[in-house]
Amino acid sequence: MQIKFTQEGGVGYFPVLSKPVTIEVDSLEQGEAEELKRLVESAHFFELPANVGTPPPPGAADYQHYTITIEEGGRSHSVRVSVPVKDDAVQNLVSAMQKQVKAARAAEIRSRAKPTADKKNP
């Protein structure tokens, strides 16, 4: 299972936070992978409509939405989730993904920072 997560909108624009992050679920630790799969299932992700949550009414500003695309076993589905999200199962899935996204970004930053650190301390 592969999950692609993109966050857009909000009170400011931050280039890194807006970059899509891809999570290879099967390369996660077994417990984490199982938990994510369970959340995808309980959100009935593949049955969700293309838009869920609360789309911004006219005059609203600084709204956020997420785009989640999941590929699994030859099928693929994309959902745009607009905050606020009333469906708890969808919200739990989003929270879990945000946690993974944060971890993936932190790992990327560490891997980029490493060579510089090595240069400083040969």
Added chain:
Amino acid sequence: MYRKMYKKMCDRKPIFCVVPPYMLDAIARNGTPQQRTAALRTKAVDNTFRALRVATQPTRFAPGRSALPAPLAPALKRRSIYTAGNTQNLPGTLVRAEGQVQVQDVVVNEAYDGLGATFDFFQEIFGRNSIDDSGLPLDATVHFGNEYNNAFWNSAQMVFGDGDGVIFNRFTIALDVIGHELAHGVTEDESQLQYFNQSGALNESMSDVFGSLIKQFVKHQTASQADWLIGEGLLAPAISGVALRSMKDPGSAFDDPMLGKDPQPKHIKDFVNTFEDNGGVHINSGIPNHAFYQVATKLGGNAWEKAGRIWYETLRDARVRPNTGFKRFAHITYDVAGRLFNLNGQERAAVRDGWAAVGISV
């Protein structure tokens, strides 16, 4: 003309200058013949005044709002702070209403005080009675979502997340961000600037301008003393950056591996064409933001007195349409500066030079 009419009216019976119309009616019905004549004459003049006020109003009225001037009732703050208790349910549970004493939760008190400062600013400086100029109660929800990294205006109320503590602190921490969100309501009420591309960047910029002015007003800062940062204190300690944006030097607010580099341009030649962020509304707002900074610092003193007044009256100008872009907006600020101050005055010259600094000629 107003002054002449006022004088004429008050030469007759000064007391009637402050008597409300319904009392004049009562005097006309029940008073002595002399009182009746004076009351009817006053009422006739008063009606002319009202007609004049409507006819010369430079602004168009928002849909759904009465075309008559708002009654001159004293402006009253009506604040309600709710907590979503880390859910995404709006508005949540009421935790502090108008006039109630401070609570333990600093976030609630920051929201309450920030709403109050915003209300006071618009009332004292522009004579505006709340967001819609008709006394709209101010509602805010705090503790929205779980470690939610954002604040937004949902067209009816403000919503604040707690931040994750890693990238962002709580969103009530910055008074200008509170002012920013409420100012979206003012823009929606006055001009409905569409929230994408240039009109969206102007919408964003209006919120930054008023948010910054509210902070300066509370801190008693002149244009040269102000830091012109938006959202100072909002970035968590580990992040390399000082704020969300800088009006003084757009593009310099942050540069951190977790966030990337502040993408704001400060000149029209660096305008960013993008599909992201509603067509770059938080990116290209750097251009009009910097123009405002330039105008305010050229004029000196308190930025809300002249530059702020010009921008506010421009937002209310009937020529600002939902799809207005930078160039048209700049032209109207130039025109408004001439109308408010002097056609050949330093204010109008400062507006022209301020826009020129970002590459927009008026």
